[in-house]
Amino acid sequence: MVLLHRRFPLLTTVGALAASNLFLHFGYAYGPAFISPAVLLFLLVVRGRRALGWAMAGVAVLSYLGYAWSIGNVDFFHSVWVLTSNTLLMVVAELVRIASERRRERERTAEEEARRQASEERLTMAQELHDVLAHNISLIHVQASTALHLIDDNPEQARTALATIKTASKEVLGEMRSVLNVLREGAPRSPTAHLDRLDELIERSGQRVTLERNGSRPLPPQVERAAYRIVQESLTNAGRYAPGGDVRVLLDFGEDELLIRVTDTGATGPAPLADEGSGNGIPGMRERASALGGTLVAGPHGDGFQVEARLPLPKESS
Structure with a gap:
């Protein structure tokens, strides 16, 4: 029975x-x-x-x-x-x-939480890919235009532009490979979005950039990634809309927040990508800041443009 x-x-x-x-x-x-x-x-x-x-x-x-x-x-x-x-x-x-x-x-x-975390991770990876692709492809486009313009009159400068294209294309391929490895195998992704790499990012941007750091302290990984991507996207926009201008990047490490300010002086020449932007750069940066409980303001500043983000930081342990 x-x-x-x-x-x-x-x-x-x-x-x-x-x-x-x-x-x-x-x-x-x-x-x-x-x-x-x-x-x-x-x-x-x-x-x-x-x-x-x-x-x-x-x-x-x-x-x-x-x-x-x-x-x-x-x-x-x-x-x-x-x-x-x-x-x-x-x-x-x-x-x-x-x-x-x-x-x-x-x-x-637990299953719903696992699905939610997996969905958030997929969104994070998609956003990372967008930022990396947008920055590097814009950089490649600008440098390719520069190389074509200078290849006859200034071959050495054209060679530098081509070397930058090679480096940028290698990085974007590496980023895509690492994300695909995560999707296929769950393999850990290397922490490429790191503030220690800002000098390398600035060097490859091909712009006149001044980096200023006020203080320093360890940052949570999500804050460091967001800060790096905000600077990266700001430099991408400066190269797209204000070529030839000077750019100043400020990182101010406060007790309870990280201030990021990227200011350019405006274009001094034609903007090769001014009509080709996706329009997602500033909203994407604002979403990154909001996800961490911070704020981001972007708008005209004098003859140029300024992006200012404030990301909250945990209190330092004594």
């Missing part, structure tokens, strides 16, 4: 109770005949059929007490024992059911 119970819960429980009552009516001693109905009543509750389980438990108590009274056994303690044992069985079943439901709820919550 236990094997058929999942498919026929009512019929198997009634059959087990009937069999145990027949066992009593034929005068056999108390024993294993009560195990089968007890197991089936327990399974009814654990499998979520609580109303049916408690109803059948009441039927079982009445049938056992009815048999005892029919043979003249009206002992009060015997009746209490029958009622208490069945009630205890059902209470234990309820506790097991509750524990099982809580375990399933924890598992479901």
Whole structure:
């Protein structure tokens, strides 16, 4: 009956109770005949059929007490024992059911959290790819235009531009390979977006950039990545819309925030990519800052443009 119970819960429980009552009516001693109905009543509750389980438990108590009274056994303690044992069985079943439901709820919550984290990681990787591709392809475009313009009159400067193209294309391929490795194998990604690489970023930008650091302190990885990408995107925009201008990058490490300010003096020549931008640079930077609880303001500044971001920092441990 236990094997058929999942498919026929009512019929198997009634059959087990009937069999145990027949066992009593034929005068056999108390024993294993009560195990089968007890197991089936327990399974009814654990499998979520609580109303049916408690109803059948009441039927079982009445049938056992009815048999005892029919043979003249009206002992009060015997009746209490029958009622208490069945009630205890059902209470234990309820506790097991509750524990099982809580375990399933924890598992479901853990699965949802894992899916949420995986989704956030995919969004982060997509944003990283966007920033890397936008910066390096813009850089390649500008340097290629420079090389084509100077290849006849100034081959040495054209050679420098081509070397920059080679370096930028190698970096973007490396970034794409690392992200694809994460997607395919879950392999750890190298921390390429690091403020220690700002000098290299500035050198490859092909612009006149002044970097100023006020203070220094260890940063959480997400803050460091956001800061690097904000500077990177700001330099990309400066190269796209203000070629030939001077750019000043300020990193101010405060007690509770990191101030990032990138200011350019405006274009001194034609902007080769002015009409080719995706329009996602500033919104993307603002999203990065907002995700960390910070702010980002961007707009005209004198003849040029300025991006100012403030990223909150945890208090330094004493």
